[in-house]
Amino acid sequence: MPASTVAMALRRVGHATITSVERLGFAARFSVAVLVHAPSALRRLQLTLREIYFSGVLSLVIILVSGLFVGMVLALQGYDVLTRYGANESLGVLVALSLVRELGPVVAGLLFASRAGSAITAEIGLMKTTEQLSAMEMMAVDPLARVVAPRFFGGILSMPLLAALFSTLGIFGAYLVGVRLIGIDAGSFWGNMQAAVDFRYDIVNGIIKSVVFGVAVSLIAVFEGYNARPTAEGVSTATTRTVVASSLSILALDFVLTVFMFRGLGV
Amino acid sequence: MNRSTLDLWVGIFVTIGIAAILFLSLKVGNLLTVSNDQGYRLEAEFDNIGGLKLRAPVKAAGVVVGRVESIKLDPQSYQALVTMKIDRGYEFSKDTIASILTSGLLGEVYIGLDTGGDTKMLADGGKITKTQSAIVLEKLIGQFLFDKAASGGGASGASGGGAPLPAATGGGK
Numbered sequence: 117m118p119a120s121t122v123a124m125a126l127r128r129v130g131h132a133t134i135t136s137v138e139r140l141g142f143a144a145r146f147s148v149a150v151l152v153h154a155p156s157a158l159r160r161l162q163l164t165l166r167e168i169y170f171s172g173v174l175s176l177v178i179i180l181v182s183g184l185f186v187g188m189v190l191a192l193q194g195y196d197v198l199t200r201y202g203a204n205e206s207l208g209v210l211v212a213l214s215l216v217r218e219l220g221p222v223v224a225g226l227l228f229a230s231r232a233g234s235a236i237t238a239e240i241g242l243m244k245t246t247e248q249l250s251a252m253e254m255m256a257v258d259p260l261a262r263v264v265a266p267r268f269f270g271g272i273l274s275m276p277l278l279a280a281l282f283s284t285l286g287i288f289g290a291y292l293v294g295v296r297l298i299g300i301d302a303g304s305f306w307g308n309m310q311a312a313v314d315f316r317y318d319i320v321n322g323i324i325k326s327v328v329f330g331v332a333v334s335l336i337a338v339f340e341g342y343n344a345r346p347t348a349e350g351v352s353t354a355t356t357r358t359v360v361a362s363s364l365s366i367l368a369l370d371f372v373l374t375v376f377m378f379r380g381l382g383v
Numbered sequence: 384m385n386r387s388t389l390d391l392w393v394g395i396f397v398t399i400g401i402a403a404i405l406f407l408s409l410k411v412g413n414l415l416t417v418s419n420d421q422g423y424r425l426e427a428e429f430d431n432i433g434g435l436k437l438r439a440p441v442k443a444a445g446v447v448v449g450r451v452e453s454i455k456l457d458p459q460s461y462q463a464l465v466t467m468k469i470d471r472g473y474e475f476s477k478d479t480i481a482s483i484l485t486s487g488l489l490g491e492v493y494i495g496l497d498t499g500g501d502t503k504m505l506a507d508g509g510k511i512t513k514t515q516s517a518i519v520l521e522k523l524i525g526q527f528l529f530d531k532a533a534s535g536g537g538a539s540g541a542s543g544g545g546a547p548l549p550a551a552t553g554g555g556k
Contacts (some may be wrong), residue, residue: 162386165393173396212411277400284403287411310413311447314438319412323404 139343146339149260150268157265167270171232175278178227183282186219187211187289194290195298207300208309211290216313216322217378220283222370225329228275229362233337236267237358240341241351249342264342268334275330276323283322321377328369333362421471422449423507427481427494428462433517434492435483441467443496448473451494467494475511476501482515492517 157164194210240263243249249259287309294300313319337358344354432454441449449469457464469475478499485492496511505511 173392280403315412
């Protein structure tokens with residue numbers, strides 16, 4: 117019967133739409149609730165510090181090593197292309213601008229999502245599965261204030277620092293390869309970089325980007341954990357969703373932010 | 384984890400993170416020497432700005448003294464109206480010549496300021512009247528070919544293209 121098949125397909129579309137709108141509404145209410153608990157995260161500073169330790173300090177190694185290698189590879193590849201145009205003193209400019217504007221915030225955000233975001237989701241999801249969150253509610257402790265808000269704000273505070281460290285180590289790696297290994301003049305490496313990188317346009321915009329990515333990743337991580345189905349499978353699905361959703365939102369947000377920040381500058 | 388150890392690690396993390404931001408601002412972005420907010424504006428009209436871009440440097444004697452802030456087309460005169468932001472502390476006389484130059488063959492396009500002998504100085508919003516446009520390579524080649532055709536006349540096939548022009552200035556009549 118074709119009519120019933122059409123009706124079934126339409127019902128499926130309707131169900132999917134209602135579910136996603138419901139989820140969106142729940143996510144919005146959840147974000148507002150987390151923001152309302154911002155003062156309590158600051159009041160219980162020790163909890164937030166603990167989360168900065170887990171999401172920030174423990175991500176240091178991967179961020180620093182990746183930054184160093186990204187910078188060194190950029191220097192090698194950039195030198196290879198720039199030297200064809202006789203512009204190899206511009207290596208510092210190339211590396212600094214690509215790291216500060218794009219690669220620092222984006223790659224640090226992606227690493228942060230997979231290193232810290234997935235851990236946050238798994239932890240909160242497991243707390244929900246083992247009914248620790250319900251137990252807190254029974255004891256009149258709000259899990260949003262006690263568990264979610266410190267993780268959220270710890271992530272927001274860690275992310276810009278990690279992105280800045282990534283860019284710094286990247287520039288240091290490019291210095292090692294460009295100046296020490298290849299032998300570009302150190303003066304023109306730093307001098308051209310300083311002439312081309314603008315504090316307001318490049319560095320402040322890069323920091324704004326990393327803060328936005330920090331908010332996005334932390335929010336997705338705590339939301340997915342809090343919203344996970346309380347089964348072993350549900351926690352694993354939620355962890356996967358965190359990594360996929362935060363990576364995609366980082367890349368999409370990066371495009372939108374770049375359009376607004378850097379449009380028209382190079383006209 | 385011991386509380387004081389945790390505090391120590393977070394303290395180390397935050398300190399080196401802030402140090403990284405400071406490094407980016409001071410060493411990479413050169414925040415201290417170039418202060419963008421301090422400065423005054425000068426205007427200049429050019430027949431052709433060539434490849435001049437926003438935020439291109441403005442140089443006097445090779446020293447960067449400001450940046451190009453806006454480029455517009457004047458609807459009356461059909462000339463390009465360029466606004467420059469000059470760092471406070473640098474003053475230029477009223478008969479300053481602004482020319483659009485290129486550093487090297489493939490280098491960036493910038494505005495060069497050559498100060499004159501006038502004792503009166505340009506103030507905020509002042510206009511540089513003496514300007515020299517960008518050299519457009521296509522126009523230059525076109526002019527050269529035109530001159531060559533005009534001076535070569537009928538004897539173009541005799542000595543090939545390598546002969547110097549007899550009167551380059553009078554070639555266009």
